[in-house]
Amino acid sequence: MPGKSSLERTLLTEQLDHYRLQRHDFFNHWQVIKGYLQLGKADRALLYMQEGISGLEAEQDIGQIPQEIVGAILLGLVVELRKEGLWVEVQLDSALKKERFWQEFWQEEYGEVLYGYTKECVKAIFKRYKGLEEPVVEIKLGTGEALCSLSLLDDDKVVWKQSCCYKDSEQQFIAQ
Numbered sequence: 001m002p003g004k005s006s007l008e009r010t011l012l013t014e015q016l017d018h019y020r021l022q023r024h025d026f027f028n029h030w031q032v033i034k035g036y037l038q039l040g041k042a043d044r045a046l047l048y049m050q051e052g053i054s055g056l057e058a059e060q061d062i063g064q065i066p067q068e069i070v071g072a073i074l075l076g077l078v079v080e081l082r083k084e085g086l087w088v089e090v091q092l093d094s095a096l097k098k099e100r101f102w103q104e105f106w107q108e109e110y111g112e113v114l115y116g117y118t119k120e121c122v123k124a125i126f127k128r129y130k131g132l133e134e135p136v137v138e139i140k141l142g143t144g145e146a147l148c149s150l151s152l153l154d155d156d157k158v159v160w161k162q163s164c165c166y167k168d169s170e171q172q173f174i175a176q
Contacts, residue, residue, distance in 0.1 A: 007111050011072040018079040055082065058139070061090040065141075067102040069111040074139070074148075077118040081137050086129060093142045101143065114148065117164040121150045128152055128160050135159075 004012070029052055036045035058078045065071045081088050095101045129135040132154040140149040149163040 005108075005111075007069065007115060010115075011069065011076065014076050015072055018076060021083065022079070055087075058082075058088040058090045061092050064092065064097045065102075066097070066099045067106055070102075070106075070114065073111070073115050073118055074141075077122065077139070080122050081125070084126065084129075086125070087134075087136045089136060089138050091138070091140045095143045096141055105143075114164055117148065117162075118150075121162055124160060124162065125150070125152050132159065 029048075033045045033048060036042070036048065059075060062071060062074045062078060065074065078088050078090075125137060129152060132152075134155050136153045138151040138153055140151075141147065142149075146163040146165050149161065151158050152160040
């Protein structure tokens with residue numbers, strides 16, 4: 001892929017893997033719905049669809065980010081967490097949905113930092129969530145010092161938290 005950075009090639013490969021997984025899951029879900037309908041259980045089919053759709057809200061929120069590298073990194077993060085069976089909630093500052101914010105803020109090297117940060121967070125979360133009663137991963141995306149903050153919650157109590165911050169005074173983007 002001439003002209004693509006190493007990160008872009010990695011993200012493209014990951015997105016293709018995620019697409020294949022989601023495509024497989026999508027067809028499995030349709031088979032379940034079809035089975036419910038064939039058995040005359042339309043109410044069960046509807047409930048199954050509603051539960052499935054509610055799990056896609058995090059992806060829908062992240063899909064509103066116009067910066068492609070950030071969107072791909074965060075979608076990959078959500079898919080990895082959901083693949084493990086974790087519930088994911090996203091809080092997205094409305095400014096992040098605007099192209100202008102990204103034109104003024106984004107620098108190419110931030111992508112590597114954000115990608116590394118999300119991979120480290122996934123490892124940390126996977127070590128800690130087992131045994132929790134109701135694990136939820138909360139992703140907060142903002143325009144302030146912390147661009148991205150991840151928290152692992154259990155029954156609304158923070159079990160683990162880490163942020164990827166922008167230090168304006170030093171013009172650097174760091175995971176902490």
